[in-house]
Amino acid sequence: MRTRIAPSAILWLLVGAIYFLVPLLATLIFSLRSGTTGSCCTGANYGEIFRDPELWRSLKQSFILALETIAFSLALLIPTVYWVHLRVPRLRPLIGFLALVPFVIPPIILVVGLLDVYKGTPQWFYAEPYGFLVAAYVILAFPYIYFSLDSGFRAIDVHTLTEASQSLGATWRTTLLRVILPNVRTAALAGAFLTLAIVMGEFTIANLSAFHTFPIYIQYINETKAYPAAAVSLFSFAITWAAMLALLLAGRKRPLQFGGAR
Amino acid sequence: MVGSFKGDTGGVTLSHVEKIIHEPYLSDFKNSIEVSLVTALLGGLLGFLIAYAAIREGTPRVVRTVLTTFSGVAANFAGIPLAFAFIATAGTIGIVTQWLNGLGFKPYDHGFTVFGTTGVELAYLYFQIPLMILVIAPAIDGLRREWREASLNLGASQLQFWRYVGVPVLMPSLLGAMVLLFGNSFSAYATAYGLTGGSVPLVPITIGFNLSGNVLDDPHLGEALAFGMFVVLALMMLIYIPLQRISSRWVR
Numbered sequence: 026m027r028t029r030i031a032p033s034a035i036l037w038l039l040v041g042a043i044y045f046l047v048p049l050l051a052t053l054i055f056s057l058r059s060g061t062t063g064s065c066c067t068g069a070n071y072g073e074i075f076r077d078p079e080l081w082r083s084l085k086q087s088f089i090l091a092l093e094t095i096a097f098s099l100a101l102l103i104p105t106v107y108w109v110h111l112r113v114p115r116l117r118p119l120i121g122f123l124a125l126v127p128f129v130i131p132p133i134i135l136v137v138g139l140l141d142v143y144k145g146t147p148q149w150f151y152a153e154p155y156g157f158l159v160a161a162y163v164i165l166a167f168p169y170i171y172f173s174l175d176s177g178f179r180a181i182d183v184h185t186l187t188e189a190s191q192s193l194g195a196t197w198r199t200t201l202l203r204v205i206l207p208n209v210r211t212a213a214l215a216g217a218f219l220t221l222a223i224v225m226g227e228f229t230i231a232n233l234s235a236f237h238t239f240p241i242y243i244q245y246i247n248e249t250k251a252y253p254a255a256a257v258s259l260f261s262f263a264i265t266w267a268a269m270l271a272l273l274l275a276g277r278k279r280p281l282q283f284g285g286a287r
Numbered sequence: 288m289v290g291s292f293k294g295d296t297g298g299v300t301l302s303h304v305e306k307i308i309h310e311p312y313l314s315d316f317k318n319s320i321e322v323s324l325v326t327a328l329l330g331g332l333l334g335f336l337i338a339y340a341a342i343r344e345g346t347p348r349v350v351r352t353v354l355t356t357f358s359g360v361a362a363n364f365a366g367i368p369l370a371f372a373f374i375a376t377a378g379t380i381g382i383v384t385q386w387l388n389g390l391g392f393k394p395y396d397h398g399f400t401v402f403g404t405t406g407v408e409l410a411y412l413y414f415q416i417p418l419m420i421l422v423i424a425p426a427i428d429g430l431r432r433e434w435r436e437a438s439l440n441l442g443a444s445q446l447q448f449w450r451y452v453g454v455p456v457l458m459p460s461l462l463g464a465m466v467l468l469f470g471n472s473f474s475a476y477a478t479a480y481g482l483t484g485g486s487v488p489l490v491p492i493t494i495g496f497n498l499s500g501n502v503l504d505d506p507h508l509g510e511a512l513a514f515g516m517f518v519v520l521a522l523m524m525l526i527y528i529p530l531q532r533i534s535s536r537w538v539r
Contacts, residue, residue, distance in 0.1 A: 029345055030345045030346050030347070031340075031343065031345050031346075033340065034339075034340035034341075034343060034345065034346050035340075036340075037333075037336045037337050037339075037340040038337060038340050038341060038346075038350065040333070040337070041333070041337040041340075041354075041416070044412075044413075044416070045357070045361065045413070045416075047376060047383065048369075048372040048373055048375070048376045048413065049372065050382070051372065051375045051376035051381060051382035051383060052371065052372045052375045052376075054375075054382050055375040055381075055382065129470070129520050129521070129524055130517065130520070131473075131474030131475075131476075131491075131516075131520075132474075132476065133474060133476045133491040133494055133495065133513070133516070134474075134494075134513040134516055134517055136498070137494060137498065137509055137510050137513040138513070140498065141510065219363075222363055223363070226363075226365075226366050226367075226368075227366075228366045228367050228476070228477035228480070228481075229476045229477055229491075229495075232477075232480075232495070232499070233495055233498045233499055235499070240366060240367050240477070243367045243368060243371070244367045244480075244481055247367065247370070247371050247374070247481060248484075251380070254371055255371065255375050258367075258368040258371040258372060258375075259368075261367075261368045262368055265360065265363065266360060269359060269360045269363065273356065273359075
């Protein structure tokens, strides 16, 4: 029996499509308007944004922050998750619960605590984005990276792989780097792209700890120039879309995903 | 690493906590809770209707694939760019505003503004609805089509099916998802900040002001407010966890 598409289904899908497409379209039209005459269509706003050295500086900073966060998180979590799966599977529910904590405690609460906890730490850490912000972002990224690594490790036979590599005389380091790592590569990549999207868009913590990352730059443009702001907003969507598409292509099954830069 | 945010409510004396249950902070909480309730209910309802429309039989499968992919992106797409998208749409010189002005209906003459509570709610729905779609889709899958066919064969009307089968089965999942949505919008900061510059007093915005020392400057008050938020969110989790347990019964 083949049923036709129900009229009410068409209605609701249409309502959804209008609500989600109109703001994107409006931003696009806005970005093409001329700053002096307000009429369509010119690429001048994009030119203005892309010529601004501050855009590239903040973009580069956010990108480096993202890479650093990903590197730290993976270096910390791959051995941990590996060890937990291999030796202490009892701890999995506990770590799973801890990983949910950053979901329940939003960035706005997190930043209050972090500013307090890290007060009095050395200048090279507290006053530098590559110290303080990365520490905060590693916490934000923890659930995303953990859950995708966890599902990655569940899909492989950790015990057999480890025993095989040990009986062939491999050290722990070789086992981890040459045997385990290639097997969880997709899971690690999926977590990494999600982290990239989050860090590139994170505003709350960066703003309140007064670091000038890419989202802070967007906010500055928003407050000062209307039409170029549309261009830079669309540019930022494009980055999010690219990271998400990369995630879809890299991963088979998508991990639990909500949160981000609200 | 985990320990660093466990201590984030430490060092709070009772006097600060006492302050936050009085004005003007009490109304911040009221505003935040109101915005969160409205967007959780509306977002939950619309998200469910859209998800159901995409999943029910008759709708081509490709619609569902496109919708879940888009929701995955949109649920993560929030903050400053989202705020600007709404300014470009419904701000004073926004595209839709100008279009309505051209039709002779001037929204800004009728008390509408995107920079107020309504605007914040409108913008929050942009990430609430996709989150609802992502969270509720597995539960809708659990609503087996055999049940629907069986009840229709037994002579039930559409309305009776929803009244006695559909809604009772989905209720725990719907409520659970809406609790999640509530927390999601309760903790949002960047979108409201980008949209209103802080003119709508929500708890996260007030915390931000206290921390950055822009308008107010009392980090301890910020900590006390953060503690208050934490209490609300912890209560939320206490409601969410049992609901999650009940609803997982029907999800394969």
